[in-house]
Amino acid sequence: MSYSGPPYQSGPPPANDSNTLSIVGIVLGTIAFIFCPPGFGIAGIICGVVAKSKQERLAPTAIGVSIAGLVLGTVLGVLVFRGMYGG
Incomplete structure (x- = not known):
């Protein structure tokens, strides 16, 4: 007699409950608006992309805020530089 268990169902992995990297990306993108846009903006985008790969819920927001902060x-x-130095 053979035992037949329930059929194996493959589906997308569940969304990650943690939003830590997404929140770090949002904070870095916000800081990039005022202080060192290339450094903090790119770091925020990287955090957002890694969060997206981990399927965090706020990852698209983190990527958007970081890109906006960078630009x-x-x-x-x-x-400001042109205003100060008249270039």
Whole structure:
């Protein structure tokens, strides 16, 4: 007599309950808006992408905020630099 268990069902892995990397990415993206956009912006994007690979719920928000912080922080820096040095 053979035992037949329930059929094996393959599906997507469950979403990660932790949002730690996503929150770190959001914070880094926010800091990038005011202070050192290339450094903090790129670090925030990396945290967001890693969080997305771990299927964290807030990962797309972290990526968006980091990209916005990088772009807007760079534009703000250029405008402030031009205003200070008249270039």
